[in-house]
Amino acid sequence: MKKTFLDYKNYIIAFFVITLPLMFISSYQLDYSLIAPGLINNIDSFIIIEGGYDFNDTFNTTSVIVVDKVTILQYLLGNYDKNVSVNAFPKYYEHIDLGDLNTMDYLMKDNSLSTSIVVGIENSNYDIDYVSYLTVFLTYDYLTPNSLEIGDKIIEVNGSEDLETTLSNVGCDETAIFKVIRDDEIITLNATKNSHDNNTCSFGLYLRYYTEIINKDSRVTLDIIDTNTGGPSGGLMQAMYVYYRLTDVNLENNLTIAGTGTIDIDGNVGSIGGVQQKIITAALNHVDIFFVPHLSDKETDNYIQALKVYNTLDTEMVLVGVSTFDEAIEYLNNYDSGDLNE
Helix, strand or coil: CHHHHHHHHHHHHHHHHHHHHHHHHHHCECCEEEEEEEEEEEHHHCEEEECCCCCCCEEEEEEEEEEECCEHHHHHHHHHCCCCEEEECCHHHHHCCHHHHHHHHHHHHHHHHHHHHHHHHHCCCCCEEEEEEEEEEEECCCCCCCCCCCCCEEEEECCECCHHHHHHHCCCCCEEEEEEEECCEEEEEEEECEECCCCCEECCEEEEEEEEEEEECCCCEEEECCCCCCCCCCHHHHHHHHHHHHCCCCCCCCCEEEECCEECCCCEEECCCCHHHHHHHHHHCCCCEEEEECCCCCCCCHHHHHHHHHCCCCCCCEEEEECEHHHHHHHHHCCECCECCC
């Protein structure tokens, strides 16, 4: 036995010298996230509209692959691949439960779907009734314990329905009374606006408006099929798809149309993350027209960032910057077959 060990000693040592470091860098996690190109998703696979107008163009949302708490190996490979972004966690990650980010993403996706349906239907001259609640999308660790939770819909603050003004008028270290809807019940909670070391104060809440559809025109029959993607970035494209399915506009160019951008209830387009990887995803999937938010001429603008990546790609795809739903619709309505210039 001893002789056998001595015969293979060098192999055993080499095995552990190679394997143990590889196991370590493959399992030890860092406070970094990774974003890589993903997929385009045909909207008619998850928004089903019966009896609408048909066309041979396709409308697609664009998703990316996101990995939080990357391993050392993923960090090294991500930094080597020019199509991948690796970034340190934002400072606010110190004050949240990372698991809550998934909950927030799906809450944002649900809101994106309902809001885009409202925008698409309203602009098609059909009737739809809805209500928008200021809703808790994320909580921070300095929020008053046993108070508000993710998904709570705020209906009053200190007895007022003027929510944003009342919240801003609450002083540092003051306690406010919240009336919220939770699990279809109205409850009252208290939360304190806490002071921070940087001379600011906050409740520990990330709030956004969440839209719920109450009733819609009986002539519009639609169904939503759940998907594994999260986040709000499909809003613009979803609204456009609903609009064209309900509007008699000639779309017979056999184009693959994709894009990214949030949408609010007034049809304004909002910025998104991972735009560089979404441009690459679109090019890899042979998209013809790609819509992206263009809200300013700053270096941080989605369109400006997307254009830098776009100019490095070998693609015939056309990049279209928009700030509203109306601008995107106008572009497609004025599209002249064979001429894809903006």
